[in-house]
Amino acid sequence: MTRKTKIIATIGPSCSKPSVLKKMIQKGVNVCRLNFSHLSLEKAKEIISSVKTINQQLSMHTAIMADLQGPKIRIKKINNKTGELSTMVGQKIRVGNSKDCDLSVDYRGFAKDVKKGDSVLIEDGKIILKVLETDKKTNTTLKSLSRGVIKERKGVNMPDTNIKMKSMTKKDFRDLNFVLSENIEWIAMSFVRKKEDVVSLQRRIKKSASTARVIAKIEKPEAIKNIDEIIDCADGIMIARGDLGVEIPAHKVPVLQKKIVNKCRLSSKPCIIATQMLESMTNNFSATRAEINDVSNSVFDGADALMLSGETSIGIQPLKVVDIMRKT
Known part of the structure; x- marks a missing residue:
């Protein structure tokens, strides 16, 4: 049976060696995420080169997602x-x-x-x-x-504070220029608050003659308020539960997750569920039952992809984490 829900793995110190990266891809990773909050351009270029080489070796296409830091x-x-x-x-x-x-x-x-x-x-x-x-x-x-x-x-x-920051920083623009020069398929935009944030990035991408698509990360209360217009204009949605669960009461996140996934399905837009999927495995050798249930329920909800963060980037056993997510 073909696995419909894709696996996105964040690449970091624990898995950036080509030999480990290759095994992760063979075990089922569909998209390699580059987190520009913690990644230098030199290291990013090295990882991109490795992924492209591995794709040629395996006659596969593993996509790359650049996750811009945003006004964090x-x-x-x-x-x-x-x-x-x-x-x-x-x-x-x-x-x-x-x-x-x-x-x-x-x-x-x-x-x-x-x-x-x-x-x-x-x-x-x-x-x-x-x-x-x-x-x-x-x-x-x-x-x-x-x-x-x-x-x-x-x-x-700062959930109680009206923060007066622009949607993209100087660092984001530098990283974006690099990403566009590398022909990366997906760009995740952090801390999206409204439709205009996404449209502004899409204009810059189009101006560069790139075909990269924009994933809007939902992690602010304003984004929840404007979710319909954001889904309409973005190429995909990521429910970033880490920051979202801090910015709004954590008990509201599961219901919001289900609603957003359903909205994405009705709009034929891919939806990614991210953060704390198998987090205990960052430092432990097995997942908790609650984590396994969370992964399963996210699949049952209709998520198009699930994302691993610290579990693969800095975790003690990135290969086993991918294995468990693939089997769940």
Whole structure:
């Protein structure tokens, strides 16, 4: 029986060697995802070359998806020697660019946009912080509501804050120019909020004479509000459950997933379900029953593809992860 649901695997340190990449493709990977949040252009070029060579060797066509970082806010620097900050409940954390601050973020408008009482969530909500005060210029004081370890480059979500950022950053434009020069088939656009975000990217692609298609990543409340118009104009949809489950209450995500998949099916647009599919296998040798159920239910919902992220890019056994997803 032909497997209808495709497997997308994120390529990273654990699986970027051509020998491992080839085995992953042989085990059933249909699309190799390049995450430009963590990938240099040099490394991306190397992986693209490997995939194309493997395709020739196997007489197959494994597609490549370039996932642009988008206006994602991240921890820029932690002002100590370890590059990590342990947090306790009630601990005050100073955010800003001066040496007196505990850490900085890579968004200059952070202090200006936040207001007292806003939630600030680190690493998909693993660490919860609350805004105590801001000078509306450069410095903000937060209070930790949970224990954990804050690390550099981890994502920051602010679900209560109206963030005034453009849909694409300077880095995205640099990465896009590279991607277009490499003739990559799919481009995933992060933090899409409205139809105009997608149309703007499509215009740039068309201007370059590329035939690359745009996947709109649904991970913001505004995108849910504008989902019909986004589906209409995008070439495909990705339900990015990591950020989405932080930006809106997590218990609402399963119902939204089913609704969006159904809308995509009615519009004949491919739909990808992503994030935390088999996440426990990043560090463990087997998946949980809940993860297996999640993968199965996503297939039953009618998803066109399921995406593996850290499970393959930094996981301890990327080949086994692909094997389990293929069998589920």
